[in-house]
Structure formats: structure tokens, C-alpha cells
Amino acid sequence: MKKLLSFIDALSTLVGKAGSWLILPVVVFIGYEIVMRYIFHLPTLWVSESMVFGCGMSYVLGAAWALKDNRHVKIDLIYGRLTARQRAVIDSITYLFFALYMTVFLWAASKYTWQSILVGETTSSAWDPPVYPIKIALVVGVALLLLQGTAKFIRDLHFAIKGTEL
């Protein structure tokens, strides 16, 4: 079990790190676009869409990693005053709501993406790239979130019952 959990951690981290590298080309593209537009008077067709594609993919690919590092904001007015074990008990219960959200979202996102792949949907702009890579990234990101959340749930449950870290 321990091995499986650390594999999930490693997977989330790897995908998240990969996603973070999408930001750098976005910055470079913007610089390129500004130079092309004002110095060569040749505005590009593809930069503004690449910007949203790069950033859009990074939001979904890094989410599981942010979850692993406990970065999603919560209100800790009461939660913050509990002991670690009490928190683990509560987290194990609220996991059900997280899992409900992610499972339904995963199903809906897969359906949404599958429809798009079937018709070969493109953005119908001048550049006209296909949109399925972003939609697939969304499905992958949600699946990873569910996986990472479940790994956290198993750890919480173990800690809640046994009082020791898994």
C-alpha cells in the first residue's frame, strides 16, 4: 500500500512539474509576439491562442500536485483548533464530498471530451488548432486529482484509526 501511495505522489509531482514548464514558453511567445508586432509589423496568428492553451493546461495538470502539498485554501476557524487525529477523522468523512465532486466531474469531462474528439473539434480561429489536447489534459488532471485525493483519504483513514502515519 505504501508503495502505491508514494507512486501516486510521484506521479502527481511529475505531471505538475511538467505542467509548470508550460509557463515559460508562454512568456517567450509573448516576447516574440511583441517584437514581431512592433518591430516587424507582422503580428502572429498563433500566439494568443498558445498563451491560453499553455496556461490552461498548467492549471489542470498541477492541481493534484498542489493537493499533495496541501495548497488548496480552506477556512480553518474551527478546523485549525483540532488535533491532528481529529482532523484526520473529519477529512476522512469530507473526502466523500470531494470524491462525489471529482467522480461526477470526471464522468462529465470525459463525456464532454469524447464528443469533441469524435467530431474533431477545432477552435475555428485563423490558426484553427484542434482543441482535444486541452480537453484531454482536463480529464487527466481531474483523474489525477481524484487519485491524489484518494491517496490522502487512505492516509487520513489509517491515521484516524491507528493513530500512526502510513
Added chain:
Amino acid sequence: MSIELITILLLATFILLLVTGLPLAWVMGATAVIFSLTLFGPNVMVMMVGRVYQMMLNYALVAVPLFIFMAAILQQSGVADQLFKAVYIWSGPFRGGLAIGTIISCTIMAAMVGIVGAEIVTFGMIALPGMLKRKYDGRIALGSICAGGGMATLIPPSVVFIVYAMTAGAPVGDLFIAGIIPGLILGTLFIGYIIVATWLKPEMAPAAPKEERNMPLKEKLVLLKGLIMPSLLAISVLGSIYAGVATPSEAAGIGCLGAIVTAAVNRKLTFSGIKSSLYETVKISCMLAWLFFGAQTIIGIYTLAGGDQFVRNTVMAIPFGKWGIIIGMQLILIFLGMFLDWIGIVLLTMPLFVPIIEDLGFNTVWFGVVFCMNMHISYLSPPFGPSIFYLKSVVGDEIPVGQIYRANLPYLWLTFVALAFTVAFPGLSLWLPSMMLK
């Protein structure tokens, strides 16, 4: 089910899940899923995924990760140290010079950095030790950092403005420019408070030792170099928006390149620095993006259930005409600000409030500036004042949270004054954007 009942059940589910410590993003999503399944059936969720997908590919949202990346690079670039040193030596002759220097430096930094956390942490590390060593009163020292750092909400390029613009459908560039004058008014009020307070009670801020102040003019001039890069950077980001050269999202990219150049000039640019900035950026922007996604889903479901009409009717029933409604909204926002982070507030209330504001004939850009003032208040006010926790993360156990709360109070009241000015005189916000080149 009637819309009144749905609203109550929705709020009850939302609050119940929120106090259990489930992250806000999942609270919004889970509440939305529960209500979409019971009210409409599963296929509505496919529609909601469509809304989330639109949000993922939102052009204005691109500016958020880019400004975060810019702030992360700047934090390592040493630019804040140089800036603070220059400003503080030049404001040396004043009593409370370090605190005044903190406010001025925060204002200049805020013109490059759009996130409050980065500002408070940076100046908590740079400016606070010096003030405490000089035995500054806590009200001056701690308060000036929280209040000054909070100005990143109002001084462009503020991430709060970007998010407001996206939810309200207002132009980001106009909002950025509109925030400048109210932001400067706020800074002036803070500096005025420090001058008056230290004049009335000189023991609150002992003056700098003579030898430290009486630096030869030549050395003082050399220190001004610390202002060059920050000014260039702020001008290139804001100037390109103001002059219509670049969209705000592109300006954020220009800012990132500028930050990298600044770090390189200071010989602080490393590969591992870029890498850690990217990692930090993606974690923060994923956290923010999933809040957007959750909010899109819950607001989408609530609107489908007829909630927008219900909120409109309820708000319209506030007495004393349209100003009564504006003041009522302020009170709601300030109240929410005590418990919720700004991002939760903007995402949950603005889709419902902004159409009402437009119907009443108010300007959405002006309302955005007013909203940012509200959020500055929420940053400073207990019990959930993010600025306090950011500063607490730097000072450690030496200074109790209660002391930081009390230190913030004078600045909090001054922010209410600035809020009153912004509400009463829309021209303060709207004059500069009206001069913009488009």
C-alpha cells in the same frame, strides 16, 4: 422546490462543508454537484464542464500565473532590498522614516507585484527587523507592513482586478489604471498617519542615528540606482497597458521578461531560481484556477435554478434607493471579508452583484475599485485577515497574532476613509482611464 428554499439549503450545505475544513474549491464543486443531481440530473454537469473549459481558456486569466511568476522571480532578484534601502535613506530625516519608507517601497513594489502575500512576506523580512531593532512601536512597525503590503490589491497590476474583470466582464486595463489614484490616496493617508502619530508621540519611532542618516550626498545618489529597475519595470508593464501597446495578459508576459532581466542585472538569476519560481507559480495558479472552476459550477447551477433573479429582487428591496443598495453591498462584502478569502468573495458575489450595479447605472470599473478597497479592508480585519497570517509566517512565535491585529487597526480605519472617498467621488477612479489611449 422554491428558490427561497434552494437558496437556504445551498447556503447551509456550503457553510457546513466549509467549517469542516474541506478546501473551498471542493466545497463549491461538491455543493454544485449535489444540487445539480437533485434538481436537474447528471447531464447538467456536462454543461458545467463546458463553463469550466471556457474558464480554462479565458484570455484574461493568463495574466494571473504570469504575474505570480513575475513576483516569484522579483522576490529572488534582490530588487526589494535595494528599493527599501534607497527609499529609507532618503526618508531618513522624518521621524518614523523606516515606516514611511516601508509604505513607499510597498507602493512601488505593488506596481510590479500583484499579490499581497508576496509583498508582506518580502517586507516582513526586509523592513521589519530594522524597525524592531530601533524599538519602533508595534502599531507603526507591524501595521505599516500589513497595510502597505495590502496595497497590492489596489495598485496595478493587481490579481484581484484581473479576477474581478473576468467575473464582471469589465476591461482589465481600465481597472488597472483606475486603481492608481485611489491607491495613492491610501498610501498618502498611511504616511500621513505615521507622520502625525510619531509627531504626537515621538517615542513610537525613535529617529535614525545621525551617522546613519548623514551619508554623503554622493552615496545617497548612488543608492538611487535601486529605484531604476523597479521604475523601468513598473513603467513598461503599466505603460504598455496605458498606451494600448499590449493587452494586460501580454503586459504580464513583458513583466516576466523584465523581472528575469532585473534578476540577471543583479546577478541573482539562476536556473534553480527559475525552476522553483515556475513550481511555485503552478501550485498557486492551480489553487486559484480550481476556485474559479468550482465557482463557475456553483454559480452556474444557482443561476439555472433562478437564483440570480432571486438575489436581484432581494438586493433591490434594500431601502434608501440606489445608494442604499451600494452601501448594503459594501456591508455584505466587508462582512464576508471577515471569513472568506477575497477570491471566494469575488467569484461568488460578483456574478450576482455586477448585473445589478449595471442596471442601477453605476460604472463597473468604479465598482471594481470600490471592491478592491473592500478587499483591502478584509485583508486587515480580524478574525480572518490574510495579511496577519502572511506576516505571522515571517515573524514566527515572537509576536502574537493579537498584537498584529491591534497594529492594523489605525490603518483599517484609514482604509474606511479612503473607501468613503472612492465611493463618494467616482472621478478619482474614472478620470485616468478616460484619458487612456485606445
